[in-house]
Amino acid sequence: MKYNRDILEIIFYARGGQGAKTAAEIIAQAAVKEGRFVQAFPQFGPERSGAPTKTFVRISSSPIRTHEPVTDPDMAVVLDETILDSENVMENLSRNESMIVNSEKTAEELRCKINSRGADYEGKIHPVDANGISVAIIGQLRPNTVILGKIIQIAEIARIESVISEFRKIFERKIGREATKKNVQAIEKAYDIIS
Amino acid sequence: MTNMTNATKKRIALTGGAAAAEALRQINPDVMAVYPITPQTTIIEAYAKLAADGLVNTEVIQVESEHSAMSACIGASAAGARSVTATSSQGLLLMHEMLYIASGLRLPILMVDSARAVSSPINIHGDHSDVMGVRDSGWIQIFSENAQEVYDNTVMGMKLAEKVSLPVMVIMDGFNTSHSVENLETADTKKVRKFIGEYRPEQTLLKTNQPVTFGPLALQNSYFEFKIDQEKAMMSVADCYADITADFAEISGRRYNFFESYKLKDAEYIIVLAGSAAGTAKDVVDKLRQNGKKVGLLKINLFRPFPSAEIAEALKNAKSIAVLDRAQSIGTMPPFYMEIINSLNATKYKIQTASYIYGLGGRDIFAKDIEKVFMDLIKNKFSKEIKYIQ
Numbered sequence: 001m002k003y004n005r006d007i008l009e010i011i012f013y014a015r016g017g018q019g020a021k022t023a024a025e026i027i028a029q030a031a032v033k034e035g036r037f038v039q040a041f042p043q044f045g046p047e048r049s050g051a052p053t054k055t056f057v058r059i060s061s062s063p064i065r066t067h068e069p070v071t072d073p074d075m076a077v078v079l080d081e082t083i084l085d086s087e088n089v090m091e092n093l094s095r096n097e098s099m100i101v102n103s104e105k106t107a108e109e110l111r112c113k114i115n116s117r118g119a120d121y122e123g124k125i126h127p128v129d130a131n132g133i134s135v136a137i138i139g140q141l142r143p144n145t146v147i148l149g150k151i152i153q154i155a156e157i158a159r160i161e162s163v164i165s166e167f168r169k170i171f172e173r174k175i176g177r178e179a180t181k182k183n184v185q186a187i188e189k190a191y192d193i194i195s
Numbered sequence: 196m197t198n199m200t201n202a203t204k205k206r207i208a209l210t211g212g213a214a215a216a217e218a219l220r221q222i223n224p225d226v227m228a229v230y231p232i233t234p235q236t237t238i239i240e241a242y243a244k245l246a247a248d249g250l251v252n253t254e255v256i257q258v259e260s261e262h263s264a265m266s267a268c269i270g271a272s273a274a275g276a277r278s279v280t281a282t283s284s285q286g287l288l289l290m291h292e293m294l295y296i297a298s299g300l301r302l303p304i305l306m307v308d309s310a311r312a313v314s315s316p317i318n319i320h321g322d323h324s325d326v327m328g329v330r331d332s333g334w335i336q337i338f339s340e341n342a343q344e345v346y347d348n349t350v351m352g353m354k355l356a357e358k359v360s361l362p363v364m365v366i367m368d369g370f371n372t373s374h375s376v377e378n379l380e381t382a383d384t385k386k387v388r389k390f391i392g393e394y395r396p397e398q399t400l401l402k403t404n405q406p407v408t409f410g411p412l413a414l415q416n417s418y419f420e421f422k423i424d425q426e427k428a429m430m431s432v433a434d435c436y437a438d439i440t441a442d443f444a445e446i447s448g449r450r451y452n453f454f455e456s457y458k459l460k461d462a463e464y465i466i467v468l469a470g471s472a473a474g475t476a477k478d479v480v481d482k483l484r485q486n487g488k489k490v491g492l493l494k495i496n497l498f499r500p501f502p503s504a505e506i507a508e509a510l511k512n513a514k515s516i517a518v519l520d521r522a523q524s525i526g527t528m529p530p531f532y533m534e535i536i537n538s539l540n541a542t543k544y545k546i547q548t549a550s551y552i553y554g555l556g557g558r559d560i561f562a563k564d565i566e567k568v569f570m571d572l573i574k575n576k577f578s579k580e581i582k583y584i585q
Binding site for chain 2: 025028029032035037038039040041042044063064065066067068069071
């Protein structure tokens with residue numbers, strides 16, 4: 001049984017350097033803006049570019065006290081499809097919980113892939129081609145921010161406006177107005193896609 | 196910590212490191228000596244940026260080692276400047292020699308430590324080994340559970356240091372707190388500055404009309420007395436800490452004590468610990484309380500000076516106690532355990548007390564681990580040996 005039943009818990013699976021930590025922080029800050037309590041932290045391992053990483057987000061309507069890592073998430077977000085070959089991303093996800101995967105594949109294709117390693121995952125799978133969207137709209141591979149749109153569409157943990165405003169706050173000064181506009185378009189695109 | 200106001204305040208979310216930097220921004224010290232080490236770097240990076248952006252008037256001194264960072268603080272503080280630094284692990288150990296100089300000279304330096312394991316073997320993750328390695332260096336040591344407490348303790352710590360003329364170490368758990376984004380409320384900068392007040396040291400090297408010597412030779416005829424005076428000064432800290440926490444509650448709505456009593460009043464089984472695991476332990480206490488188990492948590496805030504009498508009083512009705520340390524004292528029992536045994540020993544209370552060690556080198560501790568400790572107490576499963584939560 002989950003210890004923290006009134007806390008929504010997300011695990012981001014990615015590779016070092018793909019920006020999962022940034023994505024987690026944007027989601028958390030957007031939720032804070034809407035009066036929620038949050039926690040966002042990476043799995044504290046060696047930071048090697050390209051190595052599989054986990055990043056955790058907790059969101060709740062009451063203060064969060066625990067400092068244990070998330071082990072029984074309500075949602076998994078997979079930023080890199082190749083992670084499916086090595087990490088048990090379906091771990092502790094039940095039938096009514098869900099997974100978002102950055103992939104061109106269909107939900108059924110992904111389910112076959114996940115279960116081909118011996119798992120029996122029955123929860124929902126929401127594919128989003130975050131790589132494709134980011135390359136088409138931004139002109140660069142930026143799946144970490146694009147996938148925010150999909151997370152908000154599925155989990156409704158914050159309004160898309162709050163996420164975009166957080167994105168602007170962090171990035172506008174760094175990447176300029178034009179690039180920010182494109183990123184925002186890409187987030188909105190992922191948010192609007194029905195899958 | 197009790198929340199005294201119900202007024203809705205603006206909540207933000209920051210990492211523990213950023214919370215320390217924000218408190219330091221509000222303090223706006225004269226000097227900050229910086230040398231990076233994981234997991235403290237976020238603090239000094241954030242602060243260096245504030246300085247570069249002109250948001251603070253601090254002289255940020257980039258030094259070539261932690262030994263020099265503490266030396267720079269000592270020089271600056273002796274000259275009358277409000278001085279701060281931050282470090283972790285090997286950095287704190289490299290300062291070891293200078294820590295005693297700072298406390299012996301009665302300099303009110305504030306240091307934030309992201310507590311971390313020490314080598315060897317090499318490990319950059321959180322535990323309390325670095326802190327415990329310097330626990331006899333004459334510094335006031337205050338533990339923090341989360342980003343909120345890091346912010347609060349940094350603000351209170353600066354005032355406390357200057358009030359008692361002793362250096363203060365504010366401790367957060369490396370990574371667990373330093374790198375976790377968490378909610379906190381910050382006080383208005385003007386209120387914080389008014390709370391801390393201007394730093395007006397009685398004696399400084401730069402008061403040339405009142406020439407003084409800092410750190411003279413004191414041999415067999417006087418060294419001993421200096422050291423007794425230092426102990427007396429440290430024992431006066433508790434009263435000042437109590438006053439400062441009361442004043443801080445006025446501007447923040449948050450009231451701190453020497454330790455936090457979480458559901459201790461009628462508790463039969465009590466866990467004692469410090470730092471970020473306290474939050475997890477509170478969830479466990481609530482869960483077991485729902486099942487009718489009389490359990491409670493005593494979270495240590497002030498570690499030096501150690502409030503022995505008050506802690507013994509808070510523990511006196513327990514049937515049994517488990518003390519959870521995140522450090523060893525190789526060759527004997529671990530530090531918190533020794534303090535608790537010593538505190539109880541000074542009273543008539545004889546309570547069975549077990550020692551557990553957890554979280555060395557960043558090993559995660561889960562709610563289920565803490566629940567198991569409570570179940571050991573409830574089922575009277577005791578051993579004289581240290582138990583390891585691996």
